[in-house]
Structures are given as C-alpha cells and as structure tokens.
Amino acid sequence: MDHFSIDNIRVLHVDDDSGFADIVSEFLEREDDAFSVETATSVDDALTVLQDARVDCVVSDYDMPQKDGLDFLELVRDDYPGLPFLLFTGKGSEEIASRAISAGVTDYLQKGTGTEQYTVLANRVRNAVRSSRAETAVRRTEDRYHNLVDTAPIPILLFDHNWEALYANEAAVAFLDADSFTEIAGKKASDFLHPDDREAARKRFQRLMREDISVPEREYRVVTVEGETKTATVATAPGYYRGEKVAQAMLYR
Known part of the structure; x- marks a missing residue:
C-alpha cells in the first residue's frame, strides 16, 4: 500500500475551449474515481477557484487570450509555491517548455490525438500529487522535529553521510561556543573533536551509517569554535x- 494516499484528488483544469475542457474532465474522472475535476475557461476564473476551494493539482492550457498558461503559472507560484501545476498544451515549443521550467512548472505535456493522452495525463497528475503529498509529510515531520528539538536542553547535532553538520539546536550552538549555526554548517564532525579521538569517532560513524543502528555512548574531547576543549559523553543514533x-549526535556533560 502507498504510504502517501492519493485518494480524493481535486483537479482544476483551465482551458479556454470549454468543449475540450469537458472532454478532459470526463476522461480523467473515468480514468480514476479519485479524481474530481473542476474547469475554468480563463485565468481569472481559475484564480477565483483557487481562492475559494481546495485544489490538489492544476492542469492548464498555454495558448489562452488575455493571460496565457505561463502568466497563470507565475501567478500561482506567487501564492501557491508547492501546488502541482501541469502545462497541458497544444502549442509545443522548446522555448515554451524552457520558460515553463524556469517558472516552476511541475510537468509539461503536449496534447495529442486519441484517448491515450488522457491516460498519460492522469498518470502525470497522480504522480505529481503523490510527490507533493510526500513532500508535505516530510515538511510536517521536520516541523515536529524542530518544535521538539530546537529548544531541547541537551546539545543535538545532525551529520550527513559525509560527516558534515546539517543541523544543530540552540544548546549545541551554545556548547560549541558559536554565535549561530552558520559557524557550524558544513563542517565535519572531526573539526569538533580532539585529534586523538577522531579515528574512533569515524569508525563509530561508519558503523552507524552502514548497519543503521545506534552505537554505544562514548566520552570524547570536543573542541569548540573558540578552540576550547570540553569533555562530553556522545550518544549517536x-x-x-x-x-x-x-547520524544524530546527543552530547551529555
């Protein structure tokens, strides 16, 4: 089962050809009963829909009077930066595709002939919404993590697979005598360890990343940005x- 639900997908389809818009709605809803499609025949009407209702994905034509699909995309990105936006257009060119990518389009699909194009469109919409919901879930998890950890009383640091610092909470910044995380970001864990402790720490780090397990606590001599040496017991998970x-490192004194 997909961890990120793709049920109840509300699609806004924008095309100045109302007859074609009706056909797209019919085929999308027939392709997947999770789809609910609302149509708009102008950018202004579409913006009103976005203000008044929840929309999971926008599908827009390019060649429309007054405001075209790229004008619409730029307006959407101003107010809804993470909303999936697919340009579904009969007017294809490298220039339009390039401008759409620069403006932050999620996907670009040229209209074709036959019903196969609607199957392709449905798949692109599903994939875009799945990715968007996954990213939203990651952001929510990060928000919960920061709410919990930012003000935790013990120093906590995160290191990536290159042993470089990705994050440090307020207590860690203070423990390392830094003014802000900027002084820590991107530095390797070894930069904050006494030279005689670095090899043992490196082996522990490699084991943690390789075996995906917590490693036993160990006492280290930690060197701050000011060059002061502090002794700390480090738990790594x-x-x-x-x-x-x-790798998440927690420091206890």
Missing part, C-alpha cells in the same frame, strides 16, 4: 532529515 539518512 541513526535518523532521517529532509529525506536523507543522518
């Missing part, structure tokens, strides 16, 4: 941050 596997 695997975790995930922004979809990336990380």
